[in-house]
Amino acid sequence: xxxxxxxxxxxxxxxxxxxxxxxxxxxxxxxxxxxxxxxxxxxxxxxxxxxxxxxxxxxxxxxxxxxxxxxxxxxxxxxxxxxxxxxxxxxxxxxxxxxxxxxxxxxxxxxxxxxxxxxxxxxxxxxxxxxxxxxxxxxxxxxxxxxxxxxxxxxxxxxxxxxxxxxxxxxxxxxx
Numbered sequence: 689x690x691x692x693x694x695x696x697x698x699x700x701x702x703x704x705x706x707x708x709x710x711x712x713x714x715x716x717x718x719x720x721x722x723x724x725x726x727x728x729x730x731x732x733x734x735x736x737x738x739x740x741x742x743x744x745x746x747x748x749x750x751x752x753x754x755x756x757x758x759x760x761x762x763x764x765x766x767x768x769x770x771x772x773x774x775x776x777x778x779x780x781x782x783x784x785x786x787x788x789x790x791x792x793x794x795x796x797x798x799x800x801x802x803x804x805x806x807x808x809x810x811x812x813x814x815x816x817x818x819x820x821x822x823x824x825x826x827x828x829x830x831x832x833x834x835x836x837x838x839x840x841x842x843x844x845x846x847x848x849x850x851x852x853x854x855x856x857x858x859x860x861x862x863x864x
Contacts, residue, residue: 693858693861693862694862697855697858697859697862700748700751700852700855701748701751701752701754701755702747702748702751702855702859703746703747703750703751703754703778703782704747705734705736705743705746705747705750705778705781705782706734706735706736706743706744706747707734707735708734708859708863709863710729710730710731710733710734710863711730711733712727712728712729712730712864713727713728713730714726714727715727715728729860729863729864731744731860736774736777736778736781737773737774737776737777737778737804737808738773738804740770740774741856741857741860742770742771742774742775742848743774743778743856744856744857744859744860745848745849745850745853745854745856745857746774746775746778746844746848746853746856747856747859748852748853748854748855748856749844749848749850749852749853750778750779750782750784750842751852752842752852753784753842753844754782754784756840756842757840758784758840758841758842759784759785759839759840759841760779760784760785760786760787760834760839760840760841760842761775761778761779761784761785761786761787761841761842761844762786762787762788762789762827762830762831762834762841762842762843762844763775763786763787763788763789763827763843763844763845763846763848764788764789764790764815764823764824764826764827764845764846765788765790765791765823765846765847766790766791766793767790767791767792767793767796767801767802767814768793768800768801768802769788769790769801770801771846771847771848772788772790772801772805772810773801773804773805773808774848775788775844775848776788776804776805776808776809776810777808779810780808780809785811785839786808786809786810786811787810787811787812787813787830787834787841788805788810788811788812788813789813789814789815789823789826789827789830790802790805790812790813790814790815790823791814791815791817791823792814792815792816813826813830820846823846824845824846827843828843831843
């Protein structure tokens with residue numbers, strides 16, 4: 689029995705966070721320079737919190753979280769993390785809570801992604817480290833604290849890469 693990739697992908701739950709497909713733009717000057725047709729996939733035009741490729745990953749990861757009854761998304765990253773911004777936006781879009789553990793940079797400024805995360809209402813905790821393993825340990829401890837407070841957290845690692853989230857890129861490939 690043969691199944692297409694699209695059929696296999698449809699078996700996994702997905703939360704719709706963006707309009708798709710995103711366009712492909714032909715790059716005539718670069719194509720001419722390299723003597724090959726070059727196209728650019730415009731995931732910067734996804735419409736969740738200033739766009740990017742991360743919403744593709746989050747659509748599958750958050751669907752898994754909701755299937756497991758999560759009411760809180762927890763993630764971690766740098767103070768200006770795109771992933772933290774998009775995870776917060778996705779949580780808010782779907783009526784969920786979000787907590788982010790961020791590294792405290794030497795020149796911490798409340799602007800850009802950090803300001804956006806605060807404005808969207810995320811619970812923000814700072815860890816005095818830039819080591820990813822320390823950030824993840826702090827985030828997992830926060831998950832335990834949220835559980836003790838009566839919540840059902842779902843941890844999404846730095847950058848949001850998990851087996852479920854990778855399905856977002858499989859889906860992107862089908863748009864090509």
